[in-house]
Amino acid sequence: MSILEIDDLEVTYERRDRSRFRAVAGTSLTVGRGQIVGLxxxxxxxxxxxxxxxxxxxxxxxxxxxxxGRPVVPLTRRARPAELTRLQLVFQNPYSSLxxxxxxxxxxxxxxxxxxxxxxxxxxxxxxxxxxxGLPSNARSRxxxxxxxxxxxxxxxxxxxxxxxxxxxxxxxxASLDASAQAQVANLLLDxxxxxxxxxxxxxxDLAIVHHVADVVSVMYLGKxxxxxPTGLLWAGAQHPYTEALIGAVPHPDGSGTMPAVLPGEVPxxxxxxxxxxxxxxxxxxxEVCRSREPVLEPVGEDRLAACWLRVPETGGxxxxxxxxxxxxx
Amino acid sequence: MSxxxxxxxxxxxxxxxxxxxxxxxxxVDYGVAESEIFGVAxxxxxxxxxxxxxxIGLLPSGAxxxxxxxxxxxxxxxxxxxxxxxxxxxxxxxxxxxxxxSLHPMLSIGQQxxxxxxxxxxxxxxxxxxxxxELLAAVRLPDPERALRAFPHQFSGGMRQRVxxxxxxxxxxxxxxxxxxxxxxxxxxxxxxxxxxxxxxxxRGLSVILITHDLGVMSSxxxxxxxxxxxxxxxxGARDDLLQRPRHxxxxxxLDALPHPxxxxxxxxxxxxxxPPAPTAIPAGCAFHPRCAYRVDSxxxxxxxLVPDGSRAFACPVDPFRP
Amino acid sequence: MSEIAVSASDRRAAARATRPAWRQPxxxxxxxxxxxxLIIAVFAPLIAPYxxxxxxxxxFQAPSGSHPFGTDELGRDVLSRVIFGARLSIPLALLxxxxxxxxxxxxxxxxxxxxxxxxGVVMRVSDLVFAxxxxxxxxxxxxxxxxxxxxxxxxxxxxxxxSYARVVRGLVxxxxxxxxxxxxxxxxxxxxxxxxxxxLPNVAGPVLVLATLDLGxxxxxxSGLSFLGLGAQPPHPEWGAMVSTGTQYFQYWWMxxxxxxxxxxxxxxxxxxxxxxxxxxxxxxxxEGRRVR
Numbered sequence: 015m016s017i018l019e020i021d022d023l024e025v026t027y028e029r030r031d032r033s034r035f036r037a038v039a040g041t042s043l044t045v046g047r048g049q050i051v052g053l054x055x056x057x058x059x060x061x062x063x064x065x066x067x068x069x070x071x072x073x074x075x076x077x078x079x080x081x082x083g084r085p086v087v088p089l090t091r092r093a094r095p096a097e098l099t100r101l102q103l104v105f106q107n108p109y110s111s112l113x114x115x116x117x118x119x120x121x122x123x124x125x126x127x128x129x130x131x132x133x134x135x136x137x138x139x140x141x142x143x144x145x146x147x148g149l150p151s152n153a154r155s156r157x158x159x160x161x162x163x164x165x166x167x168x169x170x171x172x173x174x175x176x177x178x179x180x181x182x183x184x185x186x187x188x189a190s191l192d193a194s195a196q197a198q199v200a201n202l203l204l205d206x207x208x209x210x211x212x213x214x215x216x217x218x219x220d221l222a223i224v225h226h227v228a229d230v231v232s233v234m235y236l237g238k239x240x241x242x243x244p245t246g247l248l249w250a251g252a253q254h255p256y257t258e259a260l261i262g263a264v265p266h267p268d269g270s271g272t273m274p275a276v277l278p279g280e281v282p283x284x285x286x287x288x289x290x291x292x293x294x295x296x297x298x299x300x301x302e303v304c305r306s307r308e309p310v311l312e313p314v315g316e317d318r319l320a321a322c323w324l325r326v327p328e329t330g331g332x333x334x335x336x337x338x339x340x341x342x343x344x
Numbered sequence: 345m346s347x348x349x350x351x352x353x354x355x356x357x358x359x360x361x362x363x364x365x366x367x368x369x370x371x372v373d374y375g376v377a378e379s380e381i382f383g384v385a386x387x388x389x390x391x392x393x394x395x396x397x398x399x400i401g402l403l404p405s406g407a408x409x410x411x412x413x414x415x416x417x418x419x420x421x422x423x424x425x426x427x428x429x430x431x432x433x434x435x436x437x438x439x440x441x442x443x444x445x446s447l448h449p450m451l452s453i454g455q456q457x458x459x460x461x462x463x464x465x466x467x468x469x470x471x472x473x474x475x476x477x478e479l480l481a482a483v484r485l486p487d488p489e490r491a492l493r494a495f496p497h498q499f500s501g502g503m504r505q506r507v508x509x510x511x512x513x514x515x516x517x518x519x520x521x522x523x524x525x526x527x528x529x530x531x532x533x534x535x536x537x538x539x540x541x542x543x544x545x546x547x548r549g550l551s552v553i554l555i556t557h558d559l560g561v562m563s564s565x566x567x568x569x570x571x572x573x574x575x576x577x578x579x580x581g582a583r584d585d586l587l588q589r590p591r592h593x594x595x596x597x598x599l600d601a602l603p604h605p606x607x608x609x610x611x612x613x614x615x616x617x618x619x620p621p622a623p624t625a626i627p628a629g630c631a632f633h634p635r636c637a638y639r640v641d642s643x644x645x646x647x648x649x650l651v652p653d654g655s656r657a658f659a660c661p662v663d664p665f666r667p
Numbered sequence: 668m669s670e671i672a673v674s675a676s677d678r679r680a681a682a683r684a685t686r687p688a689w690r691q692p693x694x695x696x697x698x699x700x701x702x703x704x705l706i707i708a709v710f711a712p713l714i715a716p717y718x719x720x721x722x723x724x725x726x727f728q729a730p731s732g733s734h735p736f737g738t739d740e741l742g743r744d745v746l747s748r749v750i751f752g753a754r755l756s757i758p759l760a761l762l763x764x765x766x767x768x769x770x771x772x773x774x775x776x777x778x779x780x781x782x783x784x785x786x787g788v789v790m791r792v793s794d795l796v797f798a799x800x801x802x803x804x805x806x807x808x809x810x811x812x813x814x815x816x817x818x819x820x821x822x823x824x825x826x827x828x829x830s831y832a833r834v835v836r837g838l839v840x841x842x843x844x845x846x847x848x849x850x851x852x853x854x855x856x857x858x859x860x861x862x863x864x865x866x867l868p869n870v871a872g873p874v875l876v877l878a879t880l881d882l883g884x885x886x887x888x889x890s891g892l893s894f895l896g897l898g899a900q901p902p903h904p905e906w907g908a909m910v911s912t913g914t915q916y917f918q919y920w921w922m923x924x925x926x927x928x929x930x931x932x933x934x935x936x937x938x939x940x941x942x943x944x945x946x947x948x949x950x951x952x953x954x955e956g957r958r959v960r
Contacts, residue, residue, distance in 0.1 A: 031558060047495040054915070056530035056532060056533075056718070057401075057501070057530050057577050058498075059787075069853060070853070071853070073847055089852050089853075091857070091858040091859075092857060092858070093654070093855055093856065093858075093860075094852065094853065094854075094855045095853060099853070099854060099855040102851055102853060102854070103849075103850070105849075106845045107846070109848040110845065110846050111847055111850060112847055112871075113845075113847040113848075113865055114866070115868050115869055116864070116865070121847070124850075124851055124854045124864075125854035125855060127855070147399070152624035152684075162619045164619065165619075168602075169520065172852075173850065173854070175853055176854065177526075177855065190620075192387045192388055192620065193387055193557060193598060193601050194387065194601055194615055194616040194618075194619060194620065195600060195614075195619065197613045197614065197615035198602070200603075200613055201613055201615060205531055208376070212381045219530065219531065221531070221605065222560075222604070223603050225603060226603040226605075226611075226613055232444055241475040246608070249605060250447065259532060260532065261605075263531045263532045263534070263535040264531055264560065264605060265535075265538065265558070265560035265561050265563060265564040266532075266560055266563060266604065266605070267560045267562070267563045267587055267604070268563060268587060268588070268606065269561065269563055269583050269584040269585075269586065269587030269588040270496070270584070271563065271564065271565070271583060271584070272563075272564065273535070273542060273564045273565060274531075274535040274538060275535060276535045276536050276539055276562060277535070279449040279531040279569040280500055281500070281530075284599070292828035320916070321354070341437055343731055
């Protein structure tokens, strides 16, 4: 059974001038037990909105989110039902996601269910959580500002682990960190996932890290998922031109002086998405059908999905652009 | 190395702090040639930004700089007043990280580019406008004429950064300092800026000091680079030497801590234990030694010198990666 | 070898700027004076040379050895009256500010927490109060309720509470939307617990700053009302009332000047104190030294 099922989710925002736009325009995603799913995309693709809606911080305007079979209800003033606390979120900025005036131990202990737990049991659990993320237990009596960015992010992760979650959504957890800290936290996430059979939905714009950490990757563009599949297969041969462009734009630290590929054009305003395929104005392989009809996410191989007319035999058959070839290795 | 455009020798920068001052740049040497892109890599707090701010006199108040920074024979650190203002923009241009805040929100693009053009080139309004449009075309901004009349908020991040580059080039400088110019941008937009810097180098003979924490970005266009750690340069060399055959353990460790998507996904990511030291708590001797897998006792004894080895140099007496 | 010369005065200025807030010269100065007035208020009966109400002396005596501040029109010792004036003004101001802060804080917290109608009501009433200059509104209230210290206090409370409401409401709203509160809620913490655990501790600082600054305003308003005859009534030795009497006897300058100086130094001291407290609580300046890039 999937731990998290997002079905045709829509999240609409209202701008200052009262115009509305769909940040998430109908996306579906599933995360299985113990699976690490990476969600990649650039600014304006809606991945953060999706993360917030998935967890219940924002109410969706369409579609459903189910966690362990139950619907995810947006937060109200009442305390969250215990079953839903097994779905957690870690924010991007470790400097603003911890209360500067409360001790680390207190914040990490927020999620520990009070039912019957005595003081010492609580303390023991906090120490356990801190150890799980690689922090010394004396961290509990200190304040967040005494720690580095990487350590703070680990505190945030420890706090999320307090409710014994089965899935944690992480919204750009490494973006604010140094190279050293990024590697440490990335490895920590991998270890935790394996150790605790913990599912992760990792949202990031950093494809290289996602490539390292995620089992399955979904690519988002302008509010929709355009491709998804197992990480290795996706990298070896992208099925959607945007994925191909994204992968090609990542510079490699290999000293070869190869410049990354450029994707021409700009991301359109989400309030005015292009007709037909949302990516068509920038697509190097655009066809007539792309300008008028929006492709649907369909299977294109084992466990792989893509929303592209090139992959649909009826429309792509004649043009038959072969699946994007393996990224040239040096 | 061809005619050096900029030679930095024993640059030190101190900033005031409680109970005295802190050394944030501690004896840095490097050189930038003409038409060369020189990468400066390092994590936050390594002093890379301070070292270039010293060159154009933009250090925070109370900070002092010592050493030499010869730009076409002129000692930048000795300049002040009018001479400094001429160099700033006329000889050396600067682009900052965040294009959202580095442009004036209330002035049109045209006004922002024309001001330095007129100041440094002394031309009239019409000529200034014409050159401004040419500059916007040079940074590949679509429809330069219209862009001149537009305002920053009407542009996306990538376009704003191009505008910022155009403004920096308005005084026809020979050297452009770009401090993390792509960090705030999406990866596809970053690719465009990287190519732009490369073409500016080829077409105009522009030299660039490219400060970045992203070794991938550096690898794409830098000809040569220096790696900073805790206010010191620990290694310099040609791009391929540095990234394919690093000699300093920190450079090696940085590379190992990066994900390499071109390699299989199970290629290990090796974090560097600990964290970069705060400027107030720099370890004795080699600043990196507490985190170094190859350290020996003598590493704590003395600050290692940057020792040349052919066209490269590195500061590690242990030299564990000797070929 | 060239070095950018930094003058000695620049270095001193830089060193001063990086000292923590509570060691700034003005803050220390303010604290010393404020504490002095507090001590005077508490120990007035022991410090004052004479009974402030005793009309035993020759009126209109200039400052001298036996009467450092001279005597007033009824032959009372001005120094003693000034000292006892502190015993009146300072505790009243403290009481006043406590009540305002409590009422205003509760109203603001309710507005920020419940939002909707509660927020609307609190904010509109606050707007109404803000529409009038404080002293005018206070005058109106005392005119309606009658003169005297008690009504003066009530009037000033009515005029002061909205500032606290506004500050607390703003904080409750912004902290309530912060990521750490959102995290708490996701972890199962109820909205109410979050209010007490996360929001209110962060509210204490700014409220304290506002209250300290407000002490100065309270003293000023109290004196102002008494000056106009609406607050403390004779024979109470209230500073404002004393200044008022002093204006009738300009040639006997000591009668109005010394109470006036008392008001001035007390208000100034609390202002300095409040300012430095503000720096203490500002997370950026509170950290020792400046951050280095």
